Amino acid sequence: MAKIQMRTPIVEMDGDEMTRIIWQMIKDELIAPFIDLKSEYYDLGLVNRDATDDQVTVDAAEAIKKYGVGVKCATITPNAQRMTEYNLKRMYKSPNGTIRAILDGTVFRTPITMSCIKPTVRTWVKPITIARHAYGDIYKCVEYRVPTPGKAVLTFTDNEGKELYNEVVFEYKTPGVLMGMHNRDDSIASFARACFEYAISIKQDLWFSTKDTISKKYDHTFKDIFAEIFENEYKAKFDELGITYFYTLIDDAVARVIRSEGGFIWACKNYDGDVMSDMVATAFGSLAMMTSVLVSPDGNYEYEAAHGTVTRHYYKHLEGEETSTNSMATIFAWTGALRKRGEMDGIAELVEYADKMEAASIKAIMDGYMTKDLKGLCELDEIHVLNTGDFIKKVREYYEAM
Numbered sequence: 001m002a003k004i005q006m007r008t009p010i011v012e013m014d015g016d017e018m019t020r021i022i023w024q025m026i027k028d029e030l031i032a033p034f035i036d037l038k039s040e041y042y043d044l045g046l047v048n049r050d051a052t053d054d055q056v057t058v059d060a061a062e063a064i065k066k067y068g069v070g071v072k073c074a075t076i077t078p079n080a081q082r083m084t085e086y087n088l089k090r091m092y093k094s095p096n097g098t099i100r101a102i103l104d105g106t107v108f109r110t111p112i113t114m115s116c117i118k119p120t121v122r123t124w125v126k127p128i129t130i131a132r133h134a135y136g137d138i139y140k141c142v143e144y145r146v147p148t149p150g151k152a153v154l155t156f157t158d159n160e161g162k163e164l165y166n167e168v169v170f171e172y173k174t175p176g177v178l179m180g181m182h183n184r185d186d187s188i189a190s191f192a193r194a195c196f197e198y199a200i201s202i203k204q205d206l207w208f209s210t211k212d213t214i215s216k217k218y219d220h221t222f223k224d225i226f227a228e229i230f231e232n233e234y235k236a237k238f239d240e241l242g243i244t245y246f247y248t249l250i251d252d253a254v255a256r257v258i259r260s261e262g263g264f265i266w267a268c269k270n271y272d273g274d275v276m277s278d279m280v281a282t283a284f285g286s287l288a289m290m291t292s293v294l295v296s297p298d299g300n301y302e303y304e305a306a307h308g309t310v311t312r313h314y315y316k317h318l319e320g321e322e323t324s325t326n327s328m329a330t331i332f333a334w335t336g337a338l339r340k341r342g343e344m345d346g347i348a349e350l351v352e353y354a355d356k357m358e359a360a361s362i363k364a365i366m367d368g369y370m371t372k373d374l375k376g377l378c379e380l381d382e383i384h385v386l387n388t389g390d391f392i393k394k395v396r397e398y399y400e401a402m
Contacts, residue, residue: 003036004349010337011063011302012039015073016046017309018317022327022388023073026334029392030399034353035338040067044095046076050088057095061102064300068344071337072099072304073330093139096304100134104187105296106194107132108265109277109306111284112291112328114362117377119262120283126263128280131198131206132273133191134294136183139270144178152178183218185225190297192226195267196234196245198295205244208267209253222269223247277306285377288326293336303336305329313388324372325388331361331395360398369394 014023031037042060049056064070076082077094100107110129146152149172156165169178199206208226210219230238230245238245248256250272257266257280268276281290290306306329313323335354342350365374368383371391375383386394 001034003034004347004353005036006038006341006350007345007347008069008341009038009040009067010341011060011067011070012041013044013060013070013072013075014041015044015075015309017074017076017311017314018323018325018388019074019305019307019309019330020045021314021317022325022330022392025389025392026327026331029396030331030357031334031338033396034399035350044072044075046078046082046086046088046092049075049092049095050086053089054092054095054098057098058102061099064099064103064302065298068300069337069341070300070302071333072096072302074305074307074309076309097139099302100294101136101140103134103294103296103298103300103302104190105134105294105300105302106191106198107134107273107277107292107294108198109273109281109290109292111281112289112332112362113284114366116366116380117285117289117374118379119285121258123259124262124284126261127284128257128260128262129198129202129204129265130273130277130280131191131195131265131267132277133188133268133270135187135191135270137181137270138179140182142180146172146176146178148175149173154180181218183221185221188222188225189229191267192229193233194295194297195226195265196230196238199243199245199265200234200237200241202265203241203243205246205264206267207246207248207253207256207264209248209250209272210269211250213249219269226267281306286326286328286373288329288371288373290329291332291336292329301337301340303333303340305333323388324385324391326371326373327388327392328361328365331392332358356402357395357399360402361395364391364394364398 040063042056044057075095078088078091083091108129108131111127113127151171152169154167154169157163195206210222212220212223278287281287287307292304292306294302310325313325316323335357339351339354368380369386372385375385
């Protein structure tokens with residue numbers, strides 16, 4: 001069978017630990033036999049990020065701007081323990097945060113659902129999509145470990161050198177910690193428009209939540225920009241489609257989400273979205289069953305798995321032990337990117353491949369073939385637990401039989 005031909009490359013960003021192993025398995029078993037893959041490759045593994053002083057991450061993000069579509073493996077965001085383990089030159093920031101800041105996009109995360117896996121929250125009968133602002137906040141923060149008593153001051157000076165704001169943050173009597181965060185009106189507006197456009201495209205209600213009662217400037221700015229853009233640009237279209245935009249405080253939103261039946265988009269600030277997407281994914285089944293796509297205002301797309309690098313399984317793998325690591329989110333990252341490439345380049349065969357590969361993955365699980373993490377969640381009479389590689393091979397069998 002002739003391989004599907006591509007015209008424009010996608011940006012391929014390799015990663016770390018067990019997901020790096022899975023990445024290669026997917027390419028070998030599910031992509032190379034069927035597609036003449038064209039990709040511009042960037043190694044975002046922690047070793048190479050350290051070797052390039054993280055320039056490789058910036059280069060990858062710029063490449064996505066050039067080609068329009070990227071697919072990313074999970075990567076390590078180093079902490080103090082990782083600094084020692086990898087003998088790093090410095091504690092690099094999240095590569096996801098760097099890429100999101102450069103693309104200035106919004107991350108949409110939706111669980112992969114199937115009838116044999118029931119959500120932990122029994123009222124949920126429809127998927128919940130988390131829309132996560134992908135710029136600023138804690139991911140681009142400035143931090144300081146305060147070593148001694150002293151005074152922290154927040155100051156803003158305009159480009160003319162005029163001091164517009166000066167206020168004491170805290171007077172330390174003992175050592176402590178200090179952090180400064182930022183955001184931009186134009187990025188918040190892009191986030192809002194991306195959410196409203198996505199809601200219109202899938203015809204679902206949009207919820208948005210912050211904590212504006214406590215953060216009367218920072219969070220309130222998000223609330224105000226969303227409200228203004230909705231009233232001026234989107235309300236009529238929402239009314240026409242019979243969908244709604246709903247704002248509430250984030251603690252109230254959490255309570256409402258748990259009581260809901262699902263079937264809506266929940267927009268969150270960057271850190272809130274990071275936390276809530278993991279909660280939603282886990283409650284629907286598994287972090288490895290969560291799709292994730294970053295959509296930029298310029299029409300660029302970056303697909304990735306929503307979970308981490310599966311460190312525990314990687315250490316077992318290094319010891320020669322068998323692992324049963326769920327590859328569904330990484331498979332769907334590849335299919336999402338290849339589908340989008342097919343849509344943008346007008347290659348129907350590439351779109352069909354992505355649709356079939358996702359259907360094959362789901363059918364394999366529905367027929368009882370799955371990794372260990374899903375066994376306790378799946379409501380089937382007969383379940384076959386497969387190791388990491390065998391599950392990917394089983395998906396290939398189902399794809400070739402379709």
